[in-house]
Amino acid sequence: MKAVHFGAGNIGRGFVGLILHKAGYEVVFADVNAELIDALASTPSYVVTEVGDGASVWTVDNYRALNSSTHEADVIAEIASADIVTTAVGPNILRFVAPLIAKAIAQRSADLEPLAVMACENAINATDLLKVEVVKALPDAALADGAIFANTAVDRIVPGQDRDAGLNVTVESFFEWAIESTPFGAVTPVIPDAHFVDDLAPYIERKLFTVNTGHATAAYHGFAAGVSSMSEAFSTPEIAAEVRAVLAETKALLVAKHDFDPEVQQAYIDKNMVRFANPELSDTVDRVGRQPLRKLGRNERFVGPAAELAERGLGSDALVRTMGIALEFDVAEDPQSVELQQLLSDSTADEFVTSVTGLDAAHPLYPAVVEVVRAHQK
Ligand SMILES: NC(=O)c1ccc[n+]([C@@H]2O[C@H](COP(=O)([O-])OP(=O)(O)OC[C@H]3O[C@@H](n4cnc5c(N)ncnc54)[C@H](O)[C@@H]3O)[C@@H](O)[C@H]2O)c1
Ligand SMILES: O=P(O)(O)OC[C@@H](O)[C@@H](O)[C@H](O)[C@H](O)CO
Numbered sequence: 326m327k328a329v330h331f332g333a334g335n336i337g338r339g340f341v342g343l344i345l346h347k348a349g350y351e352v353v354f355a356d357v358n359a360e361l362i363d364a365l366a367s368t369p370s371y372v373v374t375e376v377g378d379g380a381s382v383w384t385v386d387n388y389r390a391l392n393s394s395t396h397e398a399d400v401i402a403e404i405a406s407a408d409i410v411t412t413a414v415g416p417n418i419l420r421f422v423a424p425l426i427a428k429a430i431a432q433r434s435a436d437l438e439p440l441a442v443m444a445c446e447n448a449i450n451a452t453d454l455l456k457v458e459v460v461k462a463l464p465d466a467a468l469a470d471g472a473i474f475a476n477t478a479v480d481r482i483v484p485g486q487d488r489d490a491g492l493n494v495t496v497e498s499f500f501e502w503a504i505e506s507t508p509f510g511a512v513t514p515v516i517p518d519a520h521f522v523d524d525l526a527p528y529i530e531r532k533l534f535t536v537n538t539g540h541a542t543a544a545y546h547g548f549a550a551g552v553s554s555m556s557e558a559f560s561t562p563e564i565a566a567e568v569r570a571v572l573a574e575t576k577a578l579l580v581a582k583h584d585f586d587p588e589v590q591q592a593y594i595d596k597n598m599v600r601f602a603n604p605e606l607s608d609t610v611d612r613v614g615r616q617p618l619r620k621l622g623r624n625e626r627f628v629g630p631a632a633e634l635a636e637r638g639l640g641s642d643a644l645v646r647t648m649g650i651a652l653e654f655d656v657a658e659d660p661q662s663v664e665l666q667q668l669l670s671d672s673t674a675d676e677f678v679t680s681v682t683g684l685d686a687a688h689p690l691y692p693a694v695v696e697v698v699r700a701h702q703k
Pocket of ligand 1: 331335357361415416418447479480481483
C-alpha cells in the first residue's frame with residue numbers, strides 16, 4: 326500500500342505520516358521545503374516522541390521524500406499509482422497542490438481502485454475545498470470519478486520543534502482522526518488508528534469550535550498579556566477564564582445544533598483544558614495564533630460559531646471580545662499579522678469586517694463585530 330502525503334511539517338511527520346506508517350503504508354512525503362525534503366530523503370527513519378498519558382516512542386521508516394516544487398512530475402507519477410493522498414499544508418495552500426492531484430488522477434490506470442483523497446487541515450470540509458480545486462484543474466470533470474474525496478477532522482497538538490531536533494517530532498500522546506465514511510461506501514481505506522463516521526459535521530465542529538477556538542483564545546489573550554508560551558497562557562487565571570467563557574458559548578451552540586449531551590461536552594472541554602496546559606509541550610502563542618486573517622474568517626473558529634449563536638438568539642460576548650483581542654496580534658514574522666495591522670489602520674471598521682470576516686452587514690452578529698473592531702483601531 327502506498328500513500329502520498331503533502332506537507333512534511335509538524336502534523337505531517339508527527340501525525341498523518343506516523344499513522345499511515347503504522348497502518349502499513351509506504352509514505353511518500355511531498356513538500357516544497359528543499360532543506361526538509363533533502364533531510365528526509367537522506368535519512369532512513371525519524372522518531373516521534375509522545376508526551377502525556379500513555380506516551381510511546383515511534384520510529385517511522387519505509388518512507389521516501391520528493392520536492393513537489395522541483396520534482397512535480399515524479400510526485401504526479403507517485404500519486405497516480407498510490408492508494409491514498411493526504412495533505413497537511415494549511416487550507417490556503419490546497420489550491421497549489423490540487424493541480425498535481427488532478428494530473429495524477431488523469432494519468433491513473435482505470436484498473437486501479439479510486440484514489441482516496443483526504444485533506445487533514447483545520448478547516449470545515451477542507452477536502453471539499455480541495456476537490457473544487459482538483460476538479461477545476463481536470464481536463465474533464467468526469468475524471469473525478471477516479472478518486473474518492475472524504476472530509477476529515479484531525480486532532481493532535483504538534484508544536485513547532487527545536488531546530489536541533491532534526492526530523493524528530495515531539496507530540497502529545499492524544500490524537501483523533503475522524504474520516505467521513507459515506508464517500509467510500511462499504512470499503513474504507515485501511516487506517517486502524519482512524520475512525521470512520523457517517524456524519525463528520527458534529528466531529529469537525531466539536532473539534533474546531535472547542536479545541537481550536539479555545540487554543541486560539543488563549544493565544545490571542547496570551548499575546549496581548551505579553552505571554553509567549555501556551556502552557557503559561559493557560560496557567561494565567563484571567564486567560565483560562567476567557568477560554569472557559571468562549572467554550573461555554575461554543576458548547577451552547579454544539580448542544581443546540583448537534584444535540585450533544587451538555588455533560589459530555591463539558592467533559593470534553595475539561596479534558597481539553599488539561600491538554601492545552603501540558604507543560605511538556607513547548608508550544609507558543611505565535612504558532613497557535615498564526616495566520617490571524619484565516620482564523621477570523623467566516624467559517625472559522627470565532628466568526629463561525631458566533632454567527633450561528635447570533636442567528637439562534639444566543640450570546641457570543643466572549644467570542645466577540647476575543648476577536649477584538651486577536652486584532653492586537655502583531656508578529657513581524659507572520660505575514661498575515663502584518664497584513665492585519667495594515668488593514669486595521671487603512672480600513673474603516675465596516676470595510677475590515679466585511680473583507681476579513683465575510684459577515685454581511687445585515688447579519689445579526691455584524692454590529693457587535695464592527696463595534697469591537699472600531700474599539701481596537703488606533
Ligand atoms: N500542528 C498541529 O498541532 C496541527 C494539528 C491538527 C491540524 N493541523 C493542521 O495541519 C496543517 C499543517 O500544520 P502544521 O502545524 O503541520 O504546519 P507546518 O508549517 O509545520 O507544516 C506545513 C508544511 O507544508 C509545507 N508546504 C507549504 N506549501 C506547500 C506546497 N505547495 N506543497 C507541499 N507542501 C507545502 C511546508 O513547507 C511545511 O513543511 C494546517 O492546516 C494545520 O491547521 C495542525
Ligand atoms: O493549525 P492552526 O493554525 O489552524 O491552529 C493552531 C493550533 O490551534 C492547532 O494547530 C492545534 O494545535 C491543533 O489543531 C490540535 O489538533
